[in-house]
Amino acid sequence: MSCELKAKDRTGVINPIFTCQPAGAQYVSIGVKDCIGIVHGGQGCVMFVRLLISQHLKESFEIASSSVHEDGAVFGALDRVEQAVDVLLMRYPHVKVIPIITTCSTEVIGDDVDGVVRKLNEGLLKEKYAGREVHLIPIHTPSFVGSMISGYDVTVRDFVKYFATKSEPNGKLNLITGWANPGDVTALKHLLAEMEVDATVLFEIEDFDSPLMPYGNTVSHGNTTIEDLTGTANACGTLALNRYEGGKAARYLEEKFEIPTIIGPSPIGIRNTDTFLQNVKNLTGKAIPESLVRERGVALDALTDLVHMFLADKKVAIYGSPDLVIGLAEFCLDLEMKPVLLLLGDDNAGYEKDPRIDALRQNVVHDMEIITNADLWEMEKRITQDGLKLDLILGHSKGRFTAIDNQIPMVRVGFPTYDRAGLWRHPVVGYAGAIWLAEQMANALFTDMEYKKNKEWLLNVW
Ligand code: SF4
The missing domain is CATH 3.40.50.1980 (Nitrogenase molybdenum iron protein domain)
Structure with a gap:
């Protein structure tokens, strides 16, 4: 019995778990009021990411593109950034914050985004938009390193770094x-x-x-x-x-x-x-307060109803964002389930030193693999070729076909989850999230028991 942390031993990616760094930057940007990001790259770097976020949240929102074309890719495209900032400020009088988010192409051609921001601050903003509060923030998110997760992390830091200003303590x-x-x-x-x-x-x-x-x-x-x-x-x-x-x-x-x-x-x-x-x-x-002690008690009661009879010993594969995957694995262990495969979709060097992963490696008493730089084929191959038997899959909608093709119950969790209704409304955090997750897992297993006629009668008597 062992818990192993290892990198995918294959080059290339089949059915990626994550998209690229600029996606994380865009997700951060939409959380800021009076902010519209400009993604400096080809139009698809916005089009597909925006679609993914819209599919997930079922809402519409705004992100701009500098829309780099062939000439820009060869000769540099900073003029597109200058035009994009101007157009955005003209078109949206309320906009105050514009992160300029780089992509693989504009990082490779070496566009000096920090330089163009200085130029715009000294020129356009002083001349045409004097008196208007505008913040241009360069965000470097080349897609050939990291993933949407590191893109999110870098962008949060760069926003905070730009704005955070010491004054009086606010007690918050x-x-x-x-x-x-x-x-x-x-x-x-x-x-x-x-x-x-x-x-x-x-x-x-x-x-x-x-x-x-x-x-x-x-x-x-x-x-x-x-x-x-x-x-x-x-x-x-x-x-x-x-x-x-x-x-x-x-x-x-x-x-x-x-x-x-x-x-x-x-x-x-x-x-x-x-x-x-x-x-x-x-x-x-x-x-x-006592109110939260009570909420905790309600959650414990809900979990107790399910753990021993239905969840215990169920083998689970989990993929997606590292903090989510690790948190779900810890929760599954507390529910006496057996997370046997964790897939982390990038190669962050921090995983090796993560105390939570270390605790899993020290304490897990069944066989568990934690694969970094993983793709969805890592899961599919184990199921279809290596004989891995799973009772449940936890992950986002991109893994749905593995679940469907192999008739394995699946609970959608993470980003994106576009093939189930309203998931963005349900928390996975807090005591309410614990109840919701456990009940989703149980209900997925119940449906599977019914369709496969596997001890379906149990549901009449519990
Ligand atoms: S991989 Fe590069 S080209 Fe593709 S969406 Fe990401 S930044 Fe844009």
């Missing part, structure tokens, strides 16, 4: 959620409200669960303001829930402004939510 807690759904943000705000904690929830997209109003439809936007970002330097503490999606910004605030900082764990499952609340308490001095 910085909460960096990482790549979350609107439902997660709502659940986190609820926990903080119960503890009476005043928090700045950064890059939050709660309003992407947008209403259709009588006076017309609107595009969705995030709610993190310039003032929120500026004030991050004056907080009483920073809590970054995800090590790989926001950890860099948290470390920056700690080093530069000496703000007490805790990174992780993602509050997935009971024990990680307990730790989250304890961390909030440690950073703010606020007590954990």
Whole structure:
């Protein structure tokens, strides 16, 4: 029995788990109010990412492209950035923040985005937009290193680095959620409200669960303001829930402004939510109220109904964002399940030193593989060629055909989940998330029992 961490031993990728760095930058950008990002690259770098995010959230929002063409790819395309900034400012009078997000092509041709930002600050903004508050932020996200996860991490850091300004302490807690759904943000705000904690929830997209109003439809936007970002330097503490999606910004605030900082764990499952609340308490001095003890009790009761009879010993494969995958694996272990295969879709060197992965390697008592730089073929090959028997798959919609073709129950979780309704509304974090996840897993197994006539009668008597 062993738990092994190893890299995929194949070059090339078949059915990738992640997309590229600029996607992470775009997801961060949509969490900022009065902000529209310009992706400096070919139009597809926006078109496909925006489609993916729209499919996932079922909402419309705005991101621009500098739309680099052949001439730009050969001779440089900084003039496209200058034009794009001008057009964006003319077209959208409310826009104040414009991250300029690089891509593989513009990094390879060596476009000096920092230089063009200086030029625009000294020229266009002073001459044509004098008196208007405009912030141009270069974001370097070449797609030939890292993944959408590191792109998210770098972008959060660069936004915070740009705006954070030391002044008077504001007594607020910085909460960096990482790549979350609107439902997660709502659940986190609820926990903080119960503890009476005043928090700045950064890059939050709660309003992407947008209403259709009588006076017309609107595009969705995030709610993190310039003032929120500026004030991050004056907080009483920073809590970054995800090590790989926001950890860099948290470390920056700690080093530069000496703000007490805790990174992780993602509050997935009971024990990680307990730790989250304890961390909030440690950073703010606020007590954990009886109402949350009760919520915890309700969650424990719900899980107790399912664990021994249905979830115990079920073999699970999990893929997706590293903090999510590790959090889900820990939760599955607490539910007496057997996560046998974890797929992390990039090659972040930090995985080797991650204490949570280390704990899995030390403590897991069944055979488990953790594959880095993984693709979905790693899972499919084990099922179709190596005889891996799975009871359940947890992951985003891109792995659906492996589940369908091999008749393995699947719970959609992570990003993107476009083939099931309303998943963005349901949190996976907090006690509510623990209940929702466990019940989704149980219901997926129940449906499978019914279709395969596998002890289906059990459902009549539990
Ligand atoms: S891989 Fe390169 S070209 Fe493709 S979407 Fe990402 S940045 Fe754009």
